Amino acid sequence: MKKSMVSLIVVGLTSTAVAAETKPMSTVPAQPKEQVTLSNYTQTPFNKWAFKNMGIHPTVMVARDGAINGLPQALTPKIVNHKFTYSDEELSFRDAMVNDHTDGYIIIKDGNILHEEYFGDFTAKDHHMWASSTKSLVGQALGLLVEQGKINVDEKVSTYISELNGTHFGEQTLRTILNMTSAIHYSEDYVNMAPGDVHFEYFRRLGFIPAYDLMALDPINTNTPRDLLSFASIFEKAENLDVNHKFEYHSPNVDVIGWVIARVSGQPLNTFIADNIWSKLGVEHDAFFMTDMNYNPVATGGFNTTLRDFARVGLAMVNNGQYNGEQVFSEKWVKDSFNITEEENAHMLNSVYKDSNNEVFDSHLEGYKNFLWVHDSNKNIATYRGVFGQFLYINQEKNLVIATFSSADSASNAARDSSKARIQAFESLARSL
Secondary structure: OOOOHHHHHHHOOOOHHHHHHOOOOOOOOOOHHHOOOOOOOOOOOHHHHHOOOHHHOOEEEEOOOOOOOOOOEOOOHHHHHOEEEEOOEEEEHHHHHHHOOEEEEEEEEOOEEEEEEEOOOOOOOOOEEOOOHHHHHHHHHHHHHHHOOOOOOOOEHHHOOHHHOOOHHHHOEHHHHHOOOOOEOOOOOOOOOOOOOHHHHHHHHHOOOOOHHHHOOOOOOOOOOOOHHHHHHHOOEOOOOOOOOOOOOOOHHHHHHHHHHHHHHOOOHHHHHHHHOHHHOOOOOOEEEEEOOOOOEOOOOOEEEOHHHHHHHHHHHHOOOEEOOEEOOOHHHHHHHHOOOHHHHHHHHOOHHHOOOOOOOOOOOOEEEOOEEEEEOOOOEEEEEEOOOEEEEEEOOOOEEEEEEEOOOOOOOOOOHHHHHHHHHHHHHHHHO
16 A cells, blocks of 8 residues: 555654754744644644644533542652663663653552653643543443443444444444454554545544545535544445454444444533533543534544543542542443453454564553453453553552553554553553552
């Protein structure tokens, strides 16, 4: 497949020299060379500014409510000097954060902040994109409707979304979608894409690649799919791949689940999460969702919050959904999310993530379920993961949460060596506590 020039938007290939001399949005008005645009916002150094100002895309609010639940402190700053070995190199925990262009991180043990640190212009009051860590939140949101008996994950998608009748997605069960074993013809390749490729066109609807031609279309006068939900019907089954054979990380699965949540609940996804999750966590700030051009919240990667509020989600996960005196997530669903069956483990073993010859090999992964990356289903260790270094590490055995926001120099965490060192830092620190 040929590489499109547009692919440079996604991977952040600004030269080191240019990055060193450019300070995005540092003057008023911004000079041309420092102007953040829809075409450069994922590139270094522009992403440092963009990822905390994702209002460059259409957005909708997710309102907080109630009293703020403060996070107690048991400050242990020396914890970041913890040493571990990655690829025959000794690093400190803090080294791993710095090396992967971290904007901020927080470590919470037994509900107490051990340490938090912010870099550059990023502060505790700034919002930051979650990217695909949003997927894991959406997975837990669906669990609330399952708990209420309004959704059966063994039913076909078309049971809930009539618009997908007769399509590949429509014929799959929700369980298949939640485990990303839907075998769609698609590639989550952020580098190699060209106009006309299905994932190129998908990323245009997502907003990852600017689509000025689609923005100009009047939906009254065209049936061209402009948004993520209309585009869902386009996906077909991949040739030579069986459904429920292997895990393939494919973002469009989450758009479908976000649509199911909205349809069954009768609320837009952002409102459902505000009413049922965000208002119960005792968060400090409102959140917001990026949307597509039809103002559908981007379920697969659009959530934005402050770092401490990101960590509060982890505190609920580490306690089986309970936090701030509320059962925020379904206890049964959280426990099920960590419970990797033999079949689900086989899905992971069949994937590129367990191919030791592949650049995305991940020694930590046991399975993927309900949009959660499960490291160990006995100790209940898992992560939320988003491109460019957004991580929420959850370790129930150690009652430990680590949250990180970053503006890394390439999108794929799975292929980026400094990101692999970051995960090793999480695991090694947890073992030491």
